[in-house]
Amino acid sequence: xxxxxxxxxxLFAKHGIKIPRGRVVDTPEKAVDxxxxxxxxxxxxxxxxxxxRGLAGGVKFARNPEEAKELAAxxxxxxxxxxxxxxxxxxxxxxxxxxxxxxxxxxxxxKALVVIASSRGGVDIxxxxxxxxxxxxxxxxxxxxxxxxFGARRIAKKVGLExxxxxxxxxxxxxxxxxxxGYDATLVEANPLALAADxxxxxxDAKIVLDDNASFRHRELFSKLETHGKIPSEDTRLRKxxxxxxxxxxxIELGGNIGIIADGxxxxxxxxxxxxxxxxxxxxxxxxxxxxxxxxIEEAMKIVLSNGNVYVLLINLIGGLNRMDEMAKGITSxxxxxxxxxxxxxxxxxxxxxxxxxxxxxxxxxxxxVDSFDNIYEAIEKAxxxxxxx
Amino acid sequence: MCILVDRDTRVIVQGxxxxxxxxxTKVMLDYGTKVVAGVTPGKGGQEVHGVxxxxxxxxxxxxxxxxxxxxxxxxxxxxxxxxxxxxAGLGLVVITAEGVPLQDIMRVMNLAAERDVSIIxxxxxxxxxxGRCKLGxxxxxxxxxxxxxxxxxxxxxxxxVSKALTESGLGQSTVVGIGGGPMWGLAQVxxxxxxxxxxxxxxxxxxxxxxxxxxxxxxxxxxxHVSKPVVALIVGRHAPEGERMGHAGAIIQHGRGxxxxxxxxxxxxxxxVVKGPREIPTVMKSLL
Numbered sequence: 001x002x003x004x005x006x007x008x009x010x011l012f013a014k015h016g017i018k019i020p021r022g023r024v025v026d027t028p029e030k031a032v033d034x035x036x037x038x039x040x041x042x043x044x045x046x047x048x049x050x051x052x053r054g055l056a057g058g059v060k061f062a063r064n065p066e067e068a069k070e071l072a073a074x075x076x077x078x079x080x081x082x083x084x085x086x087x088x089x090x091x092x093x094x095x096x097x098x099x100x101x102x103x104x105x106x107x108x109x110x111k112a113l114v115v116i117a118s119s120r121g122g123v124d125i126x127x128x129x130x131x132x133x134x135x136x137x138x139x140x141x142x143x144x145x146x147x148x149x150f151g152a153r154r155i156a157k158k159v160g161l162e163x164x165x166x167x168x169x170x171x172x173x174x175x176x177x178x179x180x181x182g183y184d185a186t187l188v189e190a191n192p193l194a195l196a197a198d199x200x201x202x203x204x205d206a207k208i209v210l211d212d213n214a215s216f217r218h219r220e221l222f223s224k225l226e227t228h229g230k231i232p233s234e235d236t237r238l239r240k241x242x243x244x245x246x247x248x249x250x251x252i253e254l255g256g257n258i259g260i261i262a263d264g265x266x267x268x269x270x271x272x273x274x275x276x277x278x279x280x281x282x283x284x285x286x287x288x289x290x291x292x293x294x295x296x297i298e299e300a301m302k303i304v305l306s307n308g309n310v311y312v313l314l315i316n317l318i319g320g321l322n323r324m325d326e327m328a329k330g331i332t333s334x335x336x337x338x339x340x341x342x343x344x345x346x347x348x349x350x351x352x353x354x355x356x357x358x359x360x361x362x363x364x365x366x367x368x369x370v371d372s373f374d375n376i377y378e379a380i381e382k383a384x385x386x387x388x389x390x
Numbered sequence: 391m392c393i394l395v396d397r398d399t400r401v402i403v404q405g406x407x408x409x410x411x412x413x414x415t416k417v418m419l420d421y422g423t424k425v426v427a428g429v430t431p432g433k434g435g436q437e438v439h440g441v442x443x444x445x446x447x448x449x450x451x452x453x454x455x456x457x458x459x460x461x462x463x464x465x466x467x468x469x470x471x472x473x474x475x476x477x478a479g480l481g482l483v484v485i486t487a488e489g490v491p492l493q494d495i496m497r498v499m500n501l502a503a504e505r506d507v508s509i510i511x512x513x514x515x516x517x518x519x520x521g522r523c524k525l526g527x528x529x530x531x532x533x534x535x536x537x538x539x540x541x542x543x544x545x546x547x548x549x550x551v552s553k554a555l556t557e558s559g560l561g562q563s564t565v566v567g568i569g570g571g572p573m574w575g576l577a578q579v580x581x582x583x584x585x586x587x588x589x590x591x592x593x594x595x596x597x598x599x600x601x602x603x604x605x606x607x608x609x610x611x612x613x614x615h616v617s618k619p620v621v622a623l624i625v626g627r628h629a630p631e632g633e634r635m636g637h638a639g640a641i642i643q644h645g646r647g648x649x650x651x652x653x654x655x656x657x658x659x660x661x662x663v664v665k666g667p668r669e670i671p672t673v674m675k676s677l678l
Contacts, residue, residue: 106492108573108602108639111499126644143500184491214491216466250636265570265636266544269599269625274666276628287636289488290515290546292410318549320515321410321486321527355529355549356417376550377668 001210001222004047006089008206011183015175017190018202022091031072034090035065044071047087048080051124056080061093094202096194100159101125101136102172103189103207104147104180113141113180115152115173117159121192147177164199172201183221184214239303246299249289256281258387259310261300263317263327264290271316271380280384283309292323294330301334305347313347314383316376317361318354324361327353332368348386352379392519392564393539393584393591394482394508399523400455402447402480403428404471405462406438414462414527415439421524426454447471447478458482460516460525465489468512472498476507484525485511488570495573502575509575513637515545515567526567528552536561538674539585541578542597543568543604543637547625551597551667558671563591571602571639578608586616593619593674596661598652600626601640605652613659619677620661621670624649 003011006024013019023034024047035042046058053059058080062068072088079085101121107114117137120128128136137158141147152170161169172193180188190203215222236253243251250265258280262268268287275282284304288296297315304313317327331351351372353361358374365372373379401418405411406428416439419425425441427450434445444450447459459480463471468487475483476498483502485495490512502509510517516526521535527545532553538560542548545567552565566581568574578596585591594616598605605624612620626635626642627649634641642648653663662673 106496106573108571111496111503111573113496143497181493184493186492211492213465213489214493217491250634252630252633252635254630262546264544264546265640266542266547266597266599266625267550269544269629269635269640270547270550270623270666272629273625273627277665282628285635289636291488318529318546318553320529320545320549321414323413354553355532356527358529377666 001212002049003208003210004049004087005045005206006047006087008208009203011179011208012175012190012203012206015179017172017175018200019206020091020094020202020204022089024087024089025072026076026087028069028073028076031088031090032065032069035062035068038090038092041093042068042090043093044068044075045089045091046075046080046085047089048083048085050081050083053080058085094194094204095197096192096204097197098195099192100169100195100201101128101191102169102176102193103187103191104173104176105187105189107140110140112143113177115139115141115147115155115177117155117173119159125191141177147174149174165195168199168201179208183208183218184211185209186211235307239307242303243286243300246296246303248286248296248300248303250285250287251303252285253307254282254285256283257309257311258282258383259284259286259304259307259313261286261288261297261304261313261315263288263319263322267316267318271314271376274376274380275314275384278380278384280380280387283307288322290320290322292319292321292326294326294333297327297330298334301331310347312383312387313349314352314379315349316352316379319356321356323356324353324358325364328361328364331370332364335368335370350379350383350386352376392522393581393588394517394564394566395458395519395523395525397522398424399525400424400426400457401525402426402450402456402459403441403462404447404459404475406430406441406443407433407436408462411462412438415441417530418524421530422522423524426456447474447480451478451480456480458484458525460484460486462486466491469494469498472509473501476501476505480507482508483510484514484516485509486514486516486527487511488513492573499573499575510566511569511575513571514569515548517564517566519564520562528565532556533565534561536563537590537592538562538595539581539588539591539593540565540595540597541568541581541585542566543570543599543639544597544625547597551595551623551670554667555595555671555674558675560671560674563588570637574604578604579611582608582611582616586618591618593621593678595670595674596620596622596656598622598624599637599640600624600629600635600642600649600652601637601647603647606655609655609659609661612656612661619674621673621677622656622661622663623665623667623670624652624656624663
């Protein structure tokens, strides 16, 4: 989960990293109050989780409180790269001497934590890598020592800093590192990390990505974060939210008329590819992670079929861990309640079933009057054919 | 021959008393896998399908021996369980769990590298050498003993492809699921090296997917080191940018990790890349 900038900054401040003074608000009126309180030119920044916010117009500068109100009014209630903006961060505009980049992340290939720093901050790391590849310092952290003080100083020196600035930069790196460890983050980044006129470093922007797998260790933080999100009203997002609540691992809408439910990511992607190859247009990609759970497939069917664009639902199951008897129970349970559910009348269901306990699964389906295929291609051809006629 | 496991591999099941662990133990035993012991903390002294259960892995190994372990321990505890396996001296650790915290699994990988232990997974179906040993959750009736080595990130995709191979009379030497990433123990390159060195394996099927650069590295490795025919299938050709397709590692970001690049890299080294499972046996037969 990626934190909002203001949330990341709260954690930065807690760990001794300087951030601009400011506050997050949800109305233009409150933006004025904060700007007035700060008494200096301010930045008004949309709080969104998508990247590329600056280029998309999500960051504006105001010389006075009235201007801050106008800018906030222009940003709030709108969308930025399809994401709703319901909060802005109003904070002092820092007079900047130079912009640096400082980050800590996990290198999956090297299986190590890496510190990344550069004197070319202010743009994303990919652009720095493209334009100034020699000016990126990337150092692996020795797991037996962790990031040492001298290691952080060495990186600061490589970035080209000296004296007090070098020490201060090294301290910031150490703080970023301890945030990464302490909160199970996969990425912690200050960019730009501004060298202010007074010689201190200030995190003008802050990015933290938490490891969802580790949420059980940080329940309080995660629960606090989740209460910020509002339930989206638009249909697609509602279905996405429902899928998330039902703990369906993957639910994506693509804009066609065939819904896919598969019991694994690899087989899901294969089903998507082959359906497209056969001329089918896929509306839903829904993947159940390969674990047995009749409730899960029932919920998935309910959500996918509540989408009026879905003419045909193609269920492709090839279970290992996932037991076909359990899946068949989930499917028939959905069908037995179907009449009470509102989904597109006449939406067709095609089932392909193979793998662990498939005979038992097929028997359960047959008794409920549901045919099933053993061959994936036959099932896909059938589904694509039905969708064309639909 | 086969790789990683064989008829004589002594297997320990971690999390053997759970619903999944106990069911899969039964299936493995029926298949002929030598499951010698199981472990569930707090359940020491019990038996599951005749297999003795211990509180600690080291006790299980001491009393029964053990070469490999398959772990059904859930994500939050899976890394600790794997550390216990490494400490107990087991040489091959299969981690089936999804949702293992990344910093935890990184520690496991680092220690495993230091102690020369092979980790398979996490988020994997495991390994099967048809007819000899099943250290995994595969629907084994889709598999058949033979000469094709299969490497897959996805478990289900490896079932699909093995089914197609089996139905056309091509058996498998070993089928390895390496897991959904984004951090892998055994990588495609490692499995390629093992299959290249295995006298029984005549051809190799590489099942990759979008995201990351592992398939590109595999292509590079094949160019230099693999003489056996390789047929590859890359799924996620029609996946949208920026969406995680279910495996933690399966995502196209900023135009990177696309199927096209992987397919091009593999074709560039003489690998036959197909679009779906049914072409695999036909192409493989033409190459053998």
